[in-house]
Amino acid sequence: MTTPGAVLVHGLWHGAWCWDGVRAALADRGIESAAVELPLTDLAADTQATRDAVDAFGRPAVLVGHSYGGAVITGAGTHPLVRELxxxxxxxxxDGESVSRPGSIGGLPDTRLGEAMRVSEDQVGLDPGLAARLLYGDAPAKVAAAATARLRPVSRQVFRGVPEVIAWRSVPSTYVVCADDEVVHPERQRAMARRATRTVEWPCGHSPAATRPEAVADLVAERVRALS
Incomplete structure (x- = not known):
């Protein structure tokens, strides 16, 4: 039997690089992993890129999504090699929800993310100062500065994409609530977490892959080993 592993999906403005620390920690635990590089052009393209990455990984996988990456894995997670989200x-x-149209999880508190966005005709970037505060407020200054310097604009279309299928209806899922998050409000996270099979809550900000990669790797490794 092929040993299972993990495929990791980043969020908006980021790249596969944001998983480097987690992947190193997973390797230390004997867990194979791959990180997807999303085009960030629209949800359909990002979903297809993730399904292609699972194909290339070629083994049973836990599919991990951070932030907007959750929308991606919701659509990509029906891939036959995906065992858990x-x-x-x-x-x-x-059904019918997008990052900008939250449907039944609407009406909950917002954060300052909208204030940080810099919108042009077809792209959305982030103000560097606010981005560092909101995405990496609990990270060491050097970590926050290095990560913020690598952020890239994204297409406006990504905010409107609706998953074509809802994988968590048929695939087990674990939700990590980040209780001090300043990007996706914790109350919104808790509302979405009620859809998951299981939930854990961590006292951290929006980017635990940067601030607590060992904890992320421990959780992912636990879920991968549960497949064996």
Whole structure:
């Protein structure tokens, strides 16, 4: 039997690089992993890129999504090699919902993310100062500065995408609520977490892959080993 592993999906403005610390920690635990590089052009393209990455991984996988990556794994998680979904401060969307149209999880408190966005005709970037505060407020200054310097604009279309299928209805899922998050409000996370099979809550900000990669790796490794 092929040993299972993990496929990791980043959020908006990021790249596969944001999982480097987690992947190193997973390797230390004997867990194979791959990180998807999303085009961030629209949800359909990001979903297809993730399904292609699972194909290339070629073994049973736990599919992990951070933030917007949750919308991606919701659509991509019906891939036959995906055995479990892990949402990290992520958009565990339901039918008809998108990142900008939250449907039944609407009406909950917002954060300052909208204030940080810099919108042009076809792209959305982030103000560097506010981005460092909101995404990496609990990270060491050097970590926050290095990560913020690598952020890239995304297409406006990504905010409107609705998953074509809802994988968590048929695939087990774990939701990690980040209780001090300043990007996706913790109350919104808790509402989405009620859709998951199981929930854990951590006292951290939006980017635990940067601030607590060992804890992320421990959780992912636990879920991977549960497949064996």
């Amino acid at each position: 892990v949402y990290v401060a992520a958009y565990q969307l339901d």
